[in-house]
Amino acid sequence: MRIAFRVDASNSIGTGHLMRCIELANTLIDVNIYSVFITSEDALSKSILETSELKFITLDTLTLDTLTLEQDAIQTKRILHSEKIDVLLVDHYQVNLDWQSHVKAKNLIIIDDLANRPHLCDLLIDTSDQQKLELYKKLTKHNCECLIGPKYAIIRDEFLTSQTSNIEYDIFICFGGSDPDKYTFSSLKTLAKKSYTGKICAVVGQGYNGFSLLQIWVKQSNLNIHLFQDPNNLAQLMAQSELIISAAGSMLFEAASLAKKIIMIKTDDNQIDNIKLFLKNQAALESDIINLNDVIIEIKNTKINLTQYSKKLCDGQGKFRISKAIKRLMEKNSNLKEVNRCK
Structure with missing residues (x-):
């Protein structure tokens, strides 16, 4: 059985969507489901996928916008046919109902967290608040299975x-x-403004522009900073740290799975639901850049067991739950084909 992922990465949108799809693709191999990635023509996407050793096909478009949406859908549909794809998974904010209607994938899976537009999918995944389930029921087909909540991170x-x-x-x-x-x-x-004296591990990714300038500043600063770019032991570095400061995206759930104290900073409006989820469950504190020093003092002095709540919120088993759901969807449709063939 074969699944295609329509997902992008770039310096502007980041790498989180692509990285989680790669992880899911590797998990699906264990249940004999093999993957093809369909991405826009972007150097960062290609570089990451080449390292992953997963099969990928690039489209002619650099970005997905209203001018290229139809062209993107036409090319994607052609690839689904030529690659004999059983299921299409889309992890992309710009893919809308028109795109989905044009592609007409026989089995469609959507990863979303906005709950602000309709989908034609058979399976929908959102790792944020479970309370959004009622919203998705109004935005999807009546028989769509919805996997909602951090247990699916x-x-x-x-x-x-x-x-x-x-x-x-x-x-x-x-x-x-x-x-x-x-x-x-x-x-x-x-x-640096408050001359922080603790030991700092700072990590930037493969798509970070201006690393050499950051290196120069680090060497000249009064801070004890160990700076890394795209390290292959990211989880180990996080595990060896007392406190995690990150955006409220996918890394938030990775920090929670390690049962770490977390300060989250909103870098995009699409992270608001994650912030609300972690605050409601007392799994992290929120800050902005200006007040960061004060929140660091607050989190070190808090009596709330943030690590206990963060680990409870995200047990790290989400990809296995999703893998089972995808397998069920494929087997269900395979059985329907067999019934129709025998009629």
């Missing part, structure tokens, strides 16, 4: 096997694979 294997060892760093700072607005740099400059 896709966590990379390295986080499931990484055990908290001796603490090496007071603070771990990372804002994803590209960090186009330089939140990493802004956070470090805020800590």
